Each structure stands twice: as structure tokens, then as C-alpha cells.
Amino acid sequence: MLKSITKEILLHSYLNFRLLGINTATMSLEQAKQVAAYKAVDEFVTNDCVFGVGSGSTVVYAVQRLAERVETDKLKVICIPTSFQAKQLIIKHKLTLGELETNPQIDVTIDGADEVDSNMILIKGGGGCLLQEKIVASCSKKLIVIADYTKDSVKLGDRYKKGIPIEVVPMAYNPIKNKIITLFGGEIKLRSAVAKAGPVVTDNGNFILDWLFPNQSLDWQKVNTTIKMIPGVVETGLFINMCQKAYFGQPEGNVIERSASI
Numbered sequence: 001m002l003k004s005i006t007k008e009i010l011l012h013s014y015l016n017f018r019l020l021g022i023n024t025a026t027m028s029l030e031q032a033k034q035v036a037a038y039k040a041v042d043e044f045v046t047n048d049c050v051f052g053v054g055s056g057s058t059v060v061y062a063v064q065r066l067a068e069r070v071e072t073d074k075l076k077v078i079c080i081p082t083s084f085q086a087k088q089l090i091i092k093h094k095l096t097l098g099e100l101e102t103n104p105q106i107d108v109t110i111d112g113a114d115e116v117d118s119n120m121i122l123i124k125g126g127g128g129c130l131l132q133e134k135i136v137a138s139c140s141k142k143l144i145v146i147a148d149y150t151k152d153s154v155k156l157g158d159r160y161k162k163g164i165p166i167e168v169v170p171m172a173y174n175p176i177k178n179k180i181i182t183l184f185g186g187e188i189k190l191r192s193a194v195a196k197a198g199p200v201v202t203d204n205g206n207f208i209l210d211w212l213f214p215n216q217s218l219d220w221q222k223v224n225t226t227i228k229m230i231p232g233v234v235e236t237g238l239f240i241n242m243c244q245k246a247y248f249g250q251p252e253g254n255v256i257e258r259s260a261s262i
């Protein structure tokens, strides 16, 4: 039943995209995000659960699906946001908004990713929400990633070319930048805002550095710990040993799954 509903929704989306004149490549990417999101919600969201809501464009589909399930299946779900965007999505869909103060233990968080390597190490923070995303993930029994096929890689940096986002306290951005380059090499850019002059300011009032790391094999656990020890670094976009399962939506509409080895 659920499968046929999902198929029908996808067919409608396809026809709508065609009518709106959106090209097939765009349609495929959006369709890929949607199928991954719907599958994850259908498999992991249960009645009476506390649900972590990730950030980004793929999560929009997950929240849409959650709202449908809450309505049709009368599910009781408390939603914990990972960003301003996630909070707005929860409010828009009239879902129950919670917070870590009252719900410190989350059953499952569904979030997007910029890249997922073969060891289930994630790069996150392309949308600048890495700090709250990592806090919420760390309070979750399960972190499930939803992504389109372009995020699926063997080695970090194979697919995502914008580097590892690092959230930093504004006054320290320049020394942190120099320290990371001295320690590991590569190049670092202070992320610039698009519709504002100057840098991106995160939901937490910080800056984001994007570290274009050198193309060599790195011990990510060690890299993450070392960077986090630099005074002024708030959080990195490296998510290591946090994600149990990833769903990659494919252009043809199917979903490829990857699980962490335990």
C-alpha cells in the first residue's frame, strides 16, 4: 500500500516537473532526494518517537513525509530541530516541536550529508548547520542519512569538492586557518554569504571555514580530534562513527542502502 502511494507521488512529481519545464537532470536529483527521504521515514519513524530533524534540501522531503504519516497514521512524534531551517519546517507542517532540554534522548535522527564515504564517515555542514546537527546526532540512538546519488563516494573528497566545514568563533578565524594549514596543508576559505556582504554567520553566531584538504590518505579520527583541540574551533563537519545507515536515492527512482559495520 505504502509502496503504491509513494510510486503515485513520484509519478505526480514527475508530471509536475515536466509541466513546469524543469529539466530531467534537476528532476532526477530531486526525485532521488525524495525517494531516499520517504524510505527512511517509512522505515524508522514509529509512534511515540522522539525524532531529530536534520537540515538541508533533502530533509524537506523527510519532513513532508513525516507530516503525511502523522496525519494518516495518527502518529505521535516529537521533533527536535537541528537548525533554524529545521525548526521552521516543523512549524510549517504543524508537527510537535521539542527541544533537548525536555527531550535529551532522541530515538532517531534523519539528516542529509554532503558526502558519505565507504566507511560511513560523513562530511556535513554544506548548509552551515553542522554544530546543532552534531549535537542532535550525538543524542540520538540512530543517525540515518538521506542523500541523492551524488553524495555516495569511496573516499572523502572524491565527490564533494568544497572541503570540510569547520565552525569557528569569529575572532579566531584567521589563526585557526593558519594552524590547520601548518598542521595538515591544503587551503582554507572563510565562507562568504550570498545575499549579504561578508561572511556567513551561523545559527550560533559563528563563522564557517571550508578546508580544502590535501588529496592524500588521512586518519580522519586523528584529524578531527586535532582540529577540535584548536582554541576557537567550535565543531567540525566530520561525522565519524555516528551514522548507522545511509540511503542514496538513484536517478531511476530506486534507493541504495549502506550500513555501518558494527
Ligand SMILES: O=C(CO)[C@H](O)[C@H](O)COP(=O)(O)O
Pocket: 054, 055, 056, 057, 058, 059, 111, 112, 113, 114, 123, 124, 125, 126, 127, 128, 129, 130, 133
Ligand atoms: O549538513 C548539512 C547542512 O549543514 C546538510 O545536511 C547537507 O549540506 C546536505 O544538504 P542537502 O540535503 O541540501 O544536499
